[in-house]
Amino acid sequence: MRQAGLRLRRKHRTTIPDPAAAKAANLIGRDFTAAVVNTKYVDDITYLPLVGGKFLYLATVIDLASRRLVGWAIADHTLASRPRGWKTPAEASNEQLQLLQQTGVATTG
Structure with a gap:
C-alpha cells in the first residue's frame, strides 16, 4: 500500500x-x-x-423476497445540518416504506 501511495483512512464517527x-x-x-x-x-x-x-449519505430500501432495490435517497447532510423542511436519507427511506405498505400501492420494477 505504501508503494502505491495508499493509506488507510481513520474511522470517522458520523453518528452519536x-x-x-x-x-x-x-x-x-x-x-x-x-x-x-x-x-x-x-x-x-x-x-x-x-x-x-x-460524506454523502445513501439510504436504500430492499424487498427481502425479490432482493430488489425498492427505493433510495442520497444527501450531503445529516439531521443536524439540514435546512428546514429537508428530509434525511432515513426519513426518505421511512416515508418510502410507509407508502409501499399502504394497501393498493403498486411498485414498478
Whole structure:
C-alpha cells in the first residue's frame, strides 16, 4: 500500500446515539427471508467518504423476497445540518416504506 501511495483512512464517527432515546423495535428478528414480495423490507444508510473529509449519505430500501432495490435517497447532510423542511436519507427511506405498505400501492420494477 505504501508503494502505491495508499493509506488507510481513520474511522470517522458520523453518528452519536442518544442514550436517552427509545430504541427502535427489531421487527425482523434477524430473519432476512420473505416468501411474498412487498411484505418485508429492510433499509440501510451508507456513508460515502468524499475528498476533504466530507460524506454523502445513501439510504436504500430492499424487498427481502425479490432482493430488489425498492427505493433510495442520497444527501450531503445529516439531521443536524439540514435546512428546514429537508428530509434525511432515513426519513426518505421511512416515508418510502410507509407508502409501499399502504394497501393498493403498486411498485414498478
